[in-house]
Amino acid sequence: MQKIRKAVIPAAGFGTRFLPQTKAMPKEMLPIVDKPVIQYVVEEAVAGGIEDIVIVTGALKRAIEDHFDVPNAELLQNLEAGGKTDLLEKIHAISELANFVYIRQKGLYGNGTPVLSAEPVIENEMFAVMWGDEFIYSNPPRLSQMIKVYEKFGGAVISAVRIQNKGDLKRYGIADVEPVEGNVYKIKNIVEKPHPDKAPSNLAAHGAYILPPEIFNILRQQQPGTGGEIYLPEAIAELIKTGYPVYACEIENGRYYDTGDKLEYMKTVVELALQHPDINGDFRKFLKELNLD
Numbered sequence: 525m526q527k528i529r530k531a532v533i534p535a536a537g538f539g540t541r542f543l544p545q546t547k548a549m550p551k552e553m554l555p556i557v558d559k560p561v562i563q564y565v566v567e568e569a570v571a572g573g574i575e576d577i578v579i580v581t582g583a584l585k586r587a588i589e590d591h592f593d594v595p596n597a598e599l600l601q602n603l604e605a606g607g608k609t610d611l612l613e614k615i616h617a618i619s620e621l622a623n624f625v626y627i628r629q630k631g632l633y634g635n636g637t638p639v640l641s642a643e644p645v646i647e648n649e650m651f652a653v654m655w656g657d658e659f660i661y662s663n664p665p666r667l668s669q670m671i672k673v674y675e676k677f678g679g680a681v682i683s684a685v686r687i688q689n690k691g692d693l694k695r696y697g698i699a700d701v702e703p704v705e706g707n708v709y710k711i712k713n714i715v716e717k718p719h720p721d722k723a724p725s726n727l728a729a730h731g732a733y734i735l736p737p738e739i740f741n742i743l744r745q746q747q748p749g750t751g752g753e754i755y756l757p758e759a760i761a762e763l764i765k766t767g768y769p770v771y772a773c774e775i776e777n778g779r780y781y782d783t784g785d786k787l788e789y790m791k792t793v794v795e796l797a798l799q800h801p802d803i804n805g806d807f808r809k810f811l812k813e814l815n816l817d
Contacts (some may be wrong), residue, residue: 637761739763
């Protein structure tokens with residue numbers, strides 16, 4: 525069985541929900557206290573054993589490359605002169621998290637296109653896909669839980685979370701599943717953004733994927749859908765039709781953070797600020813002093 529060594533992180537979107545902030549800054553670089561969103565995603569991948577991170581970028585995304593690059597000499601000299609050894613260690617550690625490869629997205633829009641763009645780096649290996657604007661805090665890490673499922677059952681694996689608010693079902697791809705064991709389900713179909721009354725379950729299958737290289741041919745042959753876009757969920761649906769097993773791994777002991785939505789992003793910032801060792805006490809005090817009537 526192939527070891528999962530490579531992860532693709534699509535980061536080529538325009539981030540229109542966050543304009544004008546994202547006019548010149550990638551949405552994946554929006555800060556969560558003192559780290560950008562995409563760093564949380566990379567750290568999660570590395571915690572799951574990933575060695576090579578393939579970030580698929582578009583225009584105005586150079587900030588992502590700069591963030592994971594070796595720090596510039598001027599910054600290093602400034603920190604050294606100020607005796608800020610803890611910060612020196614932190615920024616050095618960022619570039620050493622993994623081997624980083626950057627690819628410019630080519631072709632049609634849609635969340636399937638960046639995956640297809642990564643094919644030359646992935647070649648004929650099983651690989652992971654993780655979106656650059658959302659992450660899950662879990663113990664063990666989400667990707668580690670998924671790899672455990674892959675190692676036991678083979679096939680493709682998609683992370684899954686329960687949607688408690690019925691009205692939110694229309695925001696996600698909802699899986700029609702049959703139980704396998706524990707938190708593992710075999711996916712029969714994924715219904716994209718269903719009407720809440722017609723959803724096959726409340727299990728949203730999205731966020732992170734372990735996929736076979738066969739997905740590339742399916743994406744290549746896919747007819748453009750709404751807006752002329754190529755969609756990864758549609759390719760996975762075709763993969764299921766071929767008889768290839770696809771499993772949902774319901775993430776245990778986890779909290780999902782959707783930072784691609786303005787309200788959910790602000791909730792994420794507040795929640796993680798309350799956990800941050802440098803500011804949690806003062807920030808909690810500030811929130812208590814607010815007049816929220």
